[in-house]
Amino acid sequence: MSDYRAPIKDALFTLRHVGEIDELSKTERYAHADYETVASVLEEQGRFMQEVFGPLNHSGDVEGLKLSDGVVTTPKGFKEAYAKFVDAGWQGLNAEEEFGGAGFPEAVFTLALEFMTAANGALTMCPGLTTGAIECLQAWGTEEQNEVYLRKLVTGEWTGTMNLTEPQAGSDVGLCTTKAEPQGDGTYKISGTKIFISFGEHDMADNIVHLVLARIPGSPPGTKGISLFLVPKFMVNGDGTLGERNDVFCLSIEHKMGIHASPTAVLSYGDNGGAVGYLVGEEGQGMRAMFTMMNSARLAVGIQGVAIGDAAYQKALEYSQERRQGKEIGSASHEPAFIIQHPDVRRMLMTMRSQIDAMRALIVYNAAAIDFSRSHGDETEREQWREIAELLTPVTKAWCTDVGMEVTSLAVQVFGGMGYIEESGVAQHFRDMRIAPIYEGTNGIQAMDLVGRKLPMRMGGVVNDHFARMRVTAAELASSTELKALEAPLTAGIDVLEEATKWIFEHGLGDPKEALAGATPYLEMFGVVTGGWLSARMALAAQGEIDAASSDVDYLKARIASAAFFIEQLVPRAAGNLASVTAGSAGLYEIDAANLASR
Numbered sequence: 001m002s003d004y005r006a007p008i009k010d011a012l013f014t015l016r017h018v019g020e021i022d023e024l025s026k027t028e029r030y031a032h033a034d035y036e037t038v039a040s041v042l043e044e045q046g047r048f049m050q051e052v053f054g055p056l057n058h059s060g061d062v063e064g065l066k067l068s069d070g071v072v073t074t075p076k077g078f079k080e081a082y083a084k085f086v087d088a089g090w091q092g093l094n095a096e097e098e099f100g101g102a103g104f105p106e107a108v109f110t111l112a113l114e115f116m117t118a119a120n121g122a123l124t125m126c127p128g129l130t131t132g133a134i135e136c137l138q139a140w141g142t143e144e145q146n147e148v149y150l151r152k153l154v155t156g157e158w159t160g161t162m163n164l165t166e167p168q169a170g171s172d173v174g175l176c177t178t179k180a181e182p183q184g185d186g187t188y189k190i191s192g193t194k195i196f197i198s199f200g201e202h203d204m205a206d207n208i209v210h211l212v213l214a215r216i217p218g219s220p221p222g223t224k225g226i227s228l229f230l231v232p233k234f235m236v237n238g239d240g241t242l243g244e245r246n247d248v249f250c251l252s253i254e255h256k257m258g259i260h261a262s263p264t265a266v267l268s269y270g271d272n273g274g275a276v277g278y279l280v281g282e283e284g285q286g287m288r289a290m291f292t293m294m295n296s297a298r299l300a301v302g303i304q305g306v307a308i309g310d311a312a313y314q315k316a317l318e319y320s321q322e323r324r325q326g327k328e329i330g331s332a333s334h335e336p337a338f339i340i341q342h343p344d345v346r347r348m349l350m351t352m353r354s355q356i357d358a359m360r361a362l363i364v365y366n367a368a369a370i371d372f373s374r375s376h377g378d379e380t381e382r383e384q385w386r387e388i389a390e391l392l393t394p395v396t397k398a399w400c401t402d403v404g405m406e407v408t409s410l411a412v413q414v415f416g417g418m419g420y421i422e423e424s425g426v427a428q429h430f431r432d433m434r435i436a437p438i439y440e441g442t443n444g445i446q447a448m449d450l451v452g453r454k455l456p457m458r459m460g461g462v463v464n465d466h467f468a469r470m471r472v473t474a475a476e477l478a479s480s481t482e483l484k485a486l487e488a489p490l491t492a493g494i495d496v497l498e499e500a501t502k503w504i505f506e507h508g509l510g511d512p513k514e515a516l517a518g519a520t521p522y523l524e525m526f527g528v529v530t531g532g533w534l535s536a537r538m539a540l541a542a543q544g545e546i547d548a549a550s551s552d553v554d555y556l557k558a559r560i561a562s563a564a565f566f567i568e569q570l571v572p573r574a575a576g577n578l579a580s581v582t583a584g585s586a587g588l589y590e591i592d593a594a595n596l597a598s599r
């Protein structure tokens, strides 16, 4: 049985006030995505996930996967649930209408993906990766590739994978050695080994479309020499029917800490003469094409933070109202109190809830920036939104997954000893969450991307515009009678973030190692302050609705309380990181590698 409930009301509130769905639906591209329409789509999708994906989350974790003769069998019920997902047409929610999709904005899709992931993170890895493959082919596929493969991916009949990692090429994709030899007929023979390929083999779809990074002989070393290829599991005949098996096989699947129901495959290409591959985009442009997929996937991984965090929070909240221990402080009652009455448990619950609200806001804002960059009528605006999306993508991926770890860990803590016991279900969320800070570019790599690539955008102009937008909101708080008190902690957070940014600009130019040494604490500051800013926007919106005589005052006051908690009690964490950023590499290399072990 699934106890997950899709937080529709919170999702719609965020979509309206942070995702600006009303503005978005004024654009030609998203004219069909008005608030009422997307609200009913999300309600329906949330219900589907609760009823179809959710009940298989725990059983899938316990049962796991089977591999026999290269065939992966997914846990009981997965195949049927996936078939229902395909029948309902959920895969194509944000795919372009031209290819059979529903063409909804990314901001809407991110919320749908949150519900899916929260209901069943392991199963959702499959459609999640298919979405990445769809985005990649929409941008780079040839007309023929799109007719034959993209349409089948959009319906979900076939699924997609992303093949970057090799034993010697993890974060350093440039070390990829998989070979692609031109055959003179427009095709390539692919040979090599890819590891850790999510849903690289499974029994839920008739065909799998692998997108594979490989090197054409004679191409330059490093990432410049890498191209992207489409390699189907089964060849496709001229009439669209499936033909021979292509030369790609699953050698093994990994035994993992979490997401037990998501096959993580070692794939061998070309053991029998070479797998047939088709070039996607241009030769040597593989990383550019793969980045289309990776940016979508980074957002999707960020969503795992809020989704799995929320699933864990819901369990913790329920348990805290069932479990009795200790006396309520100040109460005359001799009865043991529900643990939710204790201040320390309240602190854990508020920390979880306010972070979930802030993470969701960041993700929806990041996704809406992508939507506006595609749909706004004004070119300058489109460019500005594109810059915002670029700036925030590493923050969304890394901050939301780190916070997701904190939230799931707190949920285990609320359960006490029962949290450590598998039957409670909350331990699974903690284990499932742990991969998210690692894959799709580790969080360390995201922090380096933020500092090394994103801060220098437009000579610092992009990040300074971000600070200016946050200060506008701080000024709005200052002139609000009810929310005035939130201005000072938000402004203090922005000040300290600007100070750290200035330090990075001043010291990073001379010695990048100094700037990169503090990249992770810097990203944490960036995330918490940006989360505080978006929380402030939601508090202002909630207050606005109260002032406009909304009948939903209790709900709106709860939203303000959550935002206030985040701004007053969590944004100050940013100041604690300043010393780590401005220390540069001081202290990091004092003990040489040999002596790190001698204690």
Ligand SMILES: Cc1cc2nc3c(=O)[nH]c(=O)nc-3n(C[C@H](O)[C@H](O)[C@H](O)COP(=O)(O)OP(=O)(O)OC[C@H]3O[C@@H](n4cnc5c(N)ncnc54)[C@H](O)[C@@H]3O)c2cc1C
Residues within 6 Å of the ligand: 162, 163, 164, 165, 169, 170, 171, 172, 195, 196, 197, 198, 199, 256, 264, 435, 438, 439, 440, 441, 442, 443, 444, 445, 448
């Ligand atoms: C369950 C699971 C599913 C996965 N799914 C896929 C998939 O579908 N497709 C796919 O292609 N891959 C997939 N991966 C692979 C995943 O993306 C990689 O594990 C990840 O990119 C990290 O690479 P690595 O494991 O080789 O770690 P390494 O690159 O060896 O990193 C080890 C540590 O060193 C740090 N580090 C490395 N380089 C630097 C640097 N230059 N500067 C600072 N720090 C650095 C890292 O941050 C990390 O902390 C999956 C992995 C797992 C475990």
